[in-house]
Amino acid sequence: MVKKSGAQILVDTLQEQGVDTIFGFPGGSVLPIYDALYDADIRHILTRHEQGAAHAADGYARASGRPGVCLATSGPGATNLVTGIANAYMDSVPLVAFTGQVTTGLLGRDSFQEADITGITMPVTKHNYIVKDTRELAGVIREAFYIATTGRPGPVLVDIPKDVASNEIEYQDPGPVNLPGYHPQPVPPAEQLNRAAAAILRSERPVIYAGGGVVSSGAHRELRQLAEMLLAPVATTLMGLGSFPGDHPLSLGMPGMHGSKYANYAFCECDLLIAVGVRFDDRVTGKIDCFAPRAKILHIDIDPAEIGKNVRVDIPLVGDVRQVLAALIERLEAKLPGAWQEKIDTWKKEYPVTYEENGHLKPQQVIREIYRVTGGQARITTEVGQHQMWAAHYYTYTRPRSFISSGGLGTMGYGFPAAIGVQVACPGETVFDIAGDGSIQMNIQELATAVNYELPVNVAIMNNGFLGMVRQWQELFYNRRYAYTELVNPDFVRLAEAYGAAGRRVTTAREVAPALEEAVAAQKPVMLDFVIEREENVLPFVPPGESLDHML
Amino acid sequence: MRHTLAVLVENNPGVLARVAGLFSRRGYNIDSLAVGRTENPAVSRMTIVVEGDDRVLEQVTKQLHKLIDVIKINDVTVDEYVDRELVLIKVSADSGQRGEIMQIADIFRARIVDLGRRTITLECTGNDGKINAFEESLRPYGIKELVRTGKIAMLRGNRFTNLNTNGNREDEQ
Structure with a gap:
């Protein structure tokens, strides 16, 4: 038998799980782990803040479809991961977070850099562990990856006390994962599929409501096949953008609070809503009692707890979205266009998603230009706020995993470290973080990481000198009282340069394209400061608590 | 309506915190909760009494199922079942009242487990109604x-609610 330290077991098990990259930040209690990593064939990306490591691992996972891995020390290192873990939890991202912990003998005594991270992360992880015996480590790590990546994906945290990492044991293989309480159901029963197929065939005004589940199960081909077969228009949520080609004639864009009018009208008028890998978030449904009032709701999801959580569901189909769609397609036949398709086309012509030009630099214009310059082939990440909604509307996403954004938790500061993770997962691709001047400052220290690892991430700041989305709500609902939303910003160009990145300020429309072309051509991190119209609003807008047909 | 759930869980540290945390953050009300080991030392059984309509109960059950440590859940209330609770009550009793209290104990088939100079401690088991x-x-x-x-x-x-059986309907021989 071989003698191995816990840290060595960790590194070996990570390699067995196919992990090629870790995003992390060292510290006292992870010293043994870092020592083992030093010789390992695993790339370690040193972020400048643990939150950056968690978001980068999340971005890596969303872009690649493989689990993201992050590592931090005990206490503040671990607590700094929490926002990133919660973010991954809300958006069902497979993430495995490792934290160091004080030695087992010091646990529970308020020791230096001790934090009860399993207690803290219980509500924001799919599962978590504290490993108190080196012999359990390999088995726990296998379980962690299995849980994170199967069923509804999500983050799993493994807390490793320092002595558990440094102790040497006679290594014994723990064997395959055996979890008696965990059996994700891949396909629903046949009779339920038949019921669903019958309802679909009966419906005259079907709409497909597609979300993140389509992306994570890799069901974009099946989704397209289903839509084209039924001639059913497809609305993609923020998490689902790219799962159905945004330039397809059946695409409705995004539904909900900042959705397109035609998507919202389609939800209000349809007689069957085919919900695929979605969770009926309040930002999508608006006033829940008035949601899809004329429709039967068919809900496909891998997580049984999502069925009936927020809305009544007439036909639930619990299972893997891709397998369920494939099974449904077998039971369906192609439909002919009719009045419904005509009505949708009329709405699309009547209520296009658009903006007014007035000579000032408009964010929508900048984002359209990013689309044009990158040929629609870039991976886009965003922060959270107005720019995020503009990025959702004005860049057309045609493939899955090309739009990467913090949906559920709405984490400002997500986009830039996520872009770093995306660039690591997709070397050679063009990556843009579309940011706001507020959000970018929440993790701007990661410029050092991008420069350090020569990751040519582009940051496009939509700089309006405000926390724009909050300002918009203040304008509309708080009598234009702009309480603490106006920002005094640093010089982003000089800031980028100080970090060793390139920076450029753009104030007029005609400078936009050349600046973008230059940024894409430069093989280094670039920060573009687009000084945009200060009080531009995100429209359409369903005021909170209103039903979807009440749009501003 | 009140439901009694028999929840089999892996006997791991933290499992009680996971279940309790789930109830509090999702806003479900626990009327009572009892935990102990089962015939299998790796498995504990929680008996959770929860108040709520069918929708709430469905969500409680599904959310509980999402916990990796939860192996199996049965709503025993939908079937024929026996339930018991144990209570210890310490009452004031001077020597003049002891007789009456002992008579009450007799009626409820309670037992006297301790006697002090001014108190009697009684033990009683039964269902909700009897204990009340x-x-x-x-x-x-x-x-x-x-x-x-x-x-x-x-x-x-x-009919059984343990690991090796599949739901309530065990074949009746």
Whole structure:
């Protein structure tokens, strides 16, 4: 038998799980782990803040479809991961977070850099562990990856006390994962599929409501096949953008609070809503009692707890979205266009998603230009706020995993470290973080990481000198009282340069394209400061608590 | 409506915190909760009494199922079952009142487990209704202290809620 330290077991098990990259930040209690990593064939990306490591691992996972891995020390290192873990939890991202912990003998005594991270992360992880015996480590790590990546994906945290990492044991293989309480159901029963197929065939005004589940199960081909077969228009949520080609004639864009009018009208008028890998978030449904009032709701999801959580569901189909769609397609036949398709086309012509030009630099214009310059082939990440909604509307996403954004938790500061993770997962691709001047400052220290690892991430700041989305709500609902939303910003160009990145300020429309072309051509991190119209609003807008047909 | 859930969980540290945390953050009300080991030392059984309509109960069950440590859940209330709770009640009793209290104990088939100079401590088991009635009968004497275990429950007859059986309907031989 071989003698191995816990840290060595960790590194070996990570390699067995196919992990090629870790995003992390060292510290006292992870010293043994870092020592083992030093010789390992695993790339370690040193972020400048643990939150950056968690978001980068999340971005890596969303872009690649493989689990993201992050590592931090005990206490503040671990607590700094929490926002990133919660973010991954809300958006069902497979993430495995490792934290160091004080030695087992010091646990529970308020020791230096001790934090009860399993207690803290219980509500924001799919599962978590504290490993108190080196012999359990390999088995726990296998379980962690299995849980994170199967069923509804999500983050799993493994807390490793320092002595558990440094102790040497006679290594014994723990064997395959055996979890008696965990059996994700891949396909629903046949009779339920038949019921669903019958309802679909009966419906005259079907709409497909597609979300993140389509992306994570890799069901974009099946989704397209289903839509084209039924001639059913497809609305993609923020998490689902790219799962159905945004330039397809059946695409409705995004539904909900900042959705397109035609998507919202389609939800209000349809007689069957085919919900695929979605969770009926309040930002999508608006006033829940008035949601899809004329429709039967068919809900496909891998997580049984999502069925009936927020809305009544007439036909639930619990299972893997891709397998369920494939099974449904077998039971369906192609439909002919009719009045419904005509009505949708009329709405699309009547209520296009658009903006007014007035000579000032408009964010929508900048984002359209990013689309044009990158040929629609870039991976886009965003922060959270107005720019995020503009990025959702004005860049057309045609493939899955090309739009990467913090949906559920709405984490400002997500986009830039996520872009770093995306660039690591997709070397050679063009990556843009579309940011706001507020959000970018929440993790701007990661410029050092991008420069350090020569990751040519582009940051496009939509700089309006405000926390724009909050300002918009203040304008509309708080009598234009702009309480603490106006920002005094640093010089982003000089800031980028100080970090060793390139920076450029753009104030007029005609400078936009050349600046973008230059940024894409430069093989280094670039920060573009687009000084945009200060009080531009995100429209359409369903005021909170209103039903979807009440749009501003 | 009140439901009694028999929840089999892996006997891991933190499992109680996971279940309790789930109930509090999702806003479900626990009426009572009793936990202990089962015939299998790797498995504990929680008996959770939860108040709510069918929708709430469905969500509670599904959310509980999402916890990796939860192996199996049965709503015993939908079937024939027996349930029991144990209560210890310490009442004021001077020597003149002891006789009456002992008579009450007799009626409820309770036992006297401790006798002090001015108190009697009684133990009683039964279902909710009986325990409540017992408590009411003793209230006039002055209840000094009362502790209940929370309900435990089991299906009647040849039906089981353990790991090796598949739901309520065990084949009746």
